[in-house]
Amino acid sequence: MHRTTQRLELTWYNKDLALIPAKRGRYGYAWVSPNDPRYCETRPLIVTEYVEGRQAEKVDGLFYGDRADLEPQANNLLILGESGDALEALTRIPELRDRYVGKVKLIYIDPPFNTGEMTFGNYEDNLEHSVWLGMMRDRLDHFRRLLRVDGTIWVHLDDTENHRMRLLLDETFGPGNFVAEVVWQKADSTRNDANGISGDHDTILVYRASDRWSPNRLDRTAASNTRFSSPDGDPEPWFDDNPTAPGAKNHQGMVYAIQHPITGELQYPARGRCWWTEQSQILAQMSEYADYELRDIGDETKRADLCDVPTDEVRTGVRAVMLATSLEESQLKAKQRYDRGVWPLIVLRSGGAGGLGRKSYIPSNGLVASTWWDNNLVGHNREAKAEIKALFRDENPFATPKPERLLERIIHIATDPGDIVVDVFAGSGTTAAVAQKMGRQWVTCELIEDTVDRYIKPRLTKVVNGEDPGGITKTPGERIAAANVDLPEGMTPDEAQRFTSLLNKLIKDDDELKKSSVVKDLKARSKTVKTKEAINWRGGGGFHVAHLAPPCFDYDPDLGLVTLTEHVEDFEAFTASVAANLKFRLTPEHRTFHGIQGRMRLFVTRTPLTPEFVAEVASHLEEGEGLTIAATVVLDGAAQALRECARGSRVLHVPHDLFAAAAEREFSL
Template sequence: MDKINPTTPDLTQENIEKIAALFPDVVTEATDADGNVVRAIDFDALKDDLSSAVVDGPRERYQFTWPGKREAKLEARRPTKKVMRPNKEKSKDWDTTQNLYIEGDNLEALKIMRETYAGKVKLIYIDPPYNTGHDFVYDDDFSQTREEYAEQSGDYDEQGGRLVANLESNGRFHSDWCSMMYPRLLLARDLLSSDGAIFISIDDNESANLRKLCDEVFGASCFVGDIAWQKTYSPRNDSKGIPAEVEHILAYSKSAEWIPGRLARTEEMDERYASPDGDPRPWSSGDAAAPGAATHQGMVYAIQHPVTGELLYPPNGRCRPFGGYSMLEIMNGWAEYEFKNIHDEARRAEICGISVDEVRKDVEAIVLKSPCEETYAAAQKRYDEGNWPRLYFTGGGKGGMRLKRYLDTMDGKMPTNLWPYSEVGHTDEAKKGLKKLFGGSAPFDTPKPVRLLDRILTIASEPDSIVVDFFSGSATTAEAVMRKNAEDGGARRFVLVQLPEEVSGSWGDLCAVGEERIRRAGTKVVEEVNAANVQLELGAEPRPVPDVGFRVLEVAEPAVRDEYAEPAQYEQSQLGLFADNAVESASDLDVLFQALPAFRIPYSATITERELGGKRVYDVNEGQLIACFDEGVDAKAIEAIAKERPLYALFRDACFAGDADVSNLEELFKTFSPDTIRKVI
């Protein structure tokens, strides 16, 4: 039975294994800081494998760097022993909610989350410190002890995170900010799904550096846009230089093929559609040709005019918008048509911009079966009756061909990179909204408007998406997710991370503000949905009430002691600590949550307490995992658990009195559930 390693994987070693699989010749051995021999990569040999020419000496290349970059990148790969501990008392709707609120350093949180959420997050939005010279940044120098750091700054919070004022007089002003952001962005990219995207709010202080950081982390080809959000309706006149009216929102995708969703259509857009011919479906006039004649030669052909008999061709370089049979069906709405080879290779070659020898042969035209005055007169009468076919003709029926584009087939509005406050709100609206929610006193100075987050959710999320914000501030993202779900019936889930920074007033820290905002906003959303359902017409489908709960987790020290420590680290008198390896303050639920990442089970999983064989167990996701941490686990309890046939079974070392009990467990599982994966913690 395997034991769970309490430390997150070493990403450096994972990368070494990947490189070794591709280039076995670059693998070597080296000594680490402790003098141990470890597997390593010969970078000179790797350079030779990846170069088509011999390169000697220093090389010039385009790159973005700063003092501390290597250490920042290493920090993203460095394992952590921190874990998530649940706090049921602070949570809301613990048993049913799929939402998470994580208290603690977001760098540690992202490392832990990577084990469960890698490749599953559709949307990340963050509003990090802007590095104005007056705000705080995270100091990730974990080489210092708590006491050493406290002597220098005193800014060490209870969760282990370090916040320092990054003054403009600091010689590493921009470097420290980049070093803070770099590892977090690297980990954020790991969380994104293949069709995911990240949106980052920033002002002019670091927008240029952030763009370079993101180009490196996500790839320049994955740049989606630099969105200008009009944050204010009344720019300050006392600003130096040109007053700032907009802030940046940098957007990057995981894949270069990412396409944003559409916005709702506006009344102005719909007003362009009408029905001048009496068609019951409103339409607007569109081009009856498409680009790409040379590559779509089979769609370059003549169509005979139903009223004049003239042969009509697409403009040079363009082709028909639909396939031949679809075009024939539409034209049959005017008269009786057929396919016919009219040997017009020279004309089609001219349209395609190629020689006659290169043009596709035997492409048939669509022509009238009986071209005569009687046919032309009937087609004219068809025009005069109205409600024309989708391909119609201008000039009273005698002009060129156009295409009806129906309103009910049109997509929404394509988002641009200019977001005016009239559409997405401004800072004053955000602060007034928060103030109203908290009974007249805003506990946070710089919230983002809910409408701004709603715009991002609209174009970058699906109804079942996971949405992450690891600089969550006042939890605007959570309120926006709940409101979006209420609007479209979705089941988006939010995961928020926030360091418990002190705030002015009576709230204590920012986590308390965020959690209370979610409670209050959630209550308001439910009231609004219920009120709307009361007003529904008879027989109408009621709107579902969205998930407005959240589980609170805390980034903390392990609930189970590290048994992988070296013997020399402990004295003889301390060995009794490991009779039960759980720390005294740890609950069974703490132990369970520490183990969940080992099974790739999300922290939002359903957890039910049951009794099996006289022992208390946790049933996770209805049999995916059954965990038992009671002492004195006997054959009766083991058999009862095995008969449930869970995918995973988890026990604590302290469950068993001796090796005989462990052997008993193995035999019972082989008998009743041999496929169950058994682990101990």
């Protein structure tokens, strides 16, 4: 018998309805039926211009990072229009659908936080909760279709809607595809004017399309390597790691005693844990200190307790790693080996007489990202505002822009050069700017025309022209230890530089201390230098600027009738709209037909459709082709005439038959 899996679901007022924009260029919406033509209409994109830049040549004497050699991406798209309409175009219009559906590696959105403010600079931020949820639900459905199977979506919010969005994402992508909730420290200081507690962070919800997603690791820095040192003279720095791992119950063969070569004590993993590697490697490592053998010591009761299983269920025959010679002989050999340095992988702690540790070397494959993002590493709101102000002097148009370093980290973790990045709440245009500088393709969309014209397009134009020196265009030099200087374990180069600075302040008026050999030695031990600034972006690439076509159709809910708007007078726009809603690919190169869908041709006309007109149009079909004629006026006999001319063909009246036919096509897909 088929069983229905019950799952938690978020519900809200009018969840079964759809939303349409109530005002052009504003975040205002009205509830309608999902079958309402105003919701179902697919509006084509009209490309108005292409902005192209040129990559600058490298200059001798300057230092360039690896990204400076990436190929600048040229096939990018800036859309003016409502995000829902733009997403429908990307997922439904054949030319766009083929390029983007299932091809997007990263979707990052920073939607209106819905804080309850009437307006937030260039943002509307006062949607009723159910409206906000309906709006986001519709967009998530499109995002799911756009994502590659190994892609991810990152949703940036504060605590107003974060908990509700988590449930929405669970519904759309499945709770098993939740990756993480990243916490970004957006503030660089606590707000004393806050009501209650200062909100110093935002959250970014990360979901994957499937388990095929594999994140990129972060580059290691000098600071991230400070815990690695070499107290034994090992040429490779290491830190003392835990020699055990979780899972004792399922790995009972890895739970056993190791006899210490100096103290003779039996060392076991902690309760619930097991040794981190196979016993043969443990035996080989311990044998560097003394002579060892595997021996049954009858410790099943002890091992059962550590594995949290009854004694009669613990695995038997598991031998301990025991000394093969006397303790005195083992002590002598182990101390000699310890004093020689460059210890084995298993470390004898506390000068040799302590417990067991494990050497963990600096990973060669980078640093795993964590969920806490410190503003020192990825920037804060103040830094983002400074970046915008540097581009647009004497203006402060965005209340909460995002710093380029924040998007740099997201794009680095989630994508590779050449991948497609989508952001349909463009805001100040940071996502597109950073994606361009990192050699990724991008699509971005913004609702407010003034924002596009005054800020986003000029900003992106500066980026492709190489005229944006801020943000991640350059990486400042990193402070590192000077040559032949080994900083103490746990001390970062920045801390060492700070120590030297404070020391100089303390002795600035004391000539004797300035000459002191101790002070000079301290300065030498803490000496640091700064690496060269790296140039990461040299301009280049380009982007198309497009806007959504005006609606050619309207709907009178009182009469239940679809009507034509004045925009049908533009025949090119009208044809594009009909083709988009019927999901035909436009064929402007063809002398007769306006679109194609497999072997089906499309012909659009405002001329009254007579049987004779049908026969004339159908005469241009090739063998095996069918024909769809979309006409605003259909006279008696026209449909029958087409069926007689070409089997499987059809006549559609525009607008009355259009959306029913489009719905049938959507269902069949």
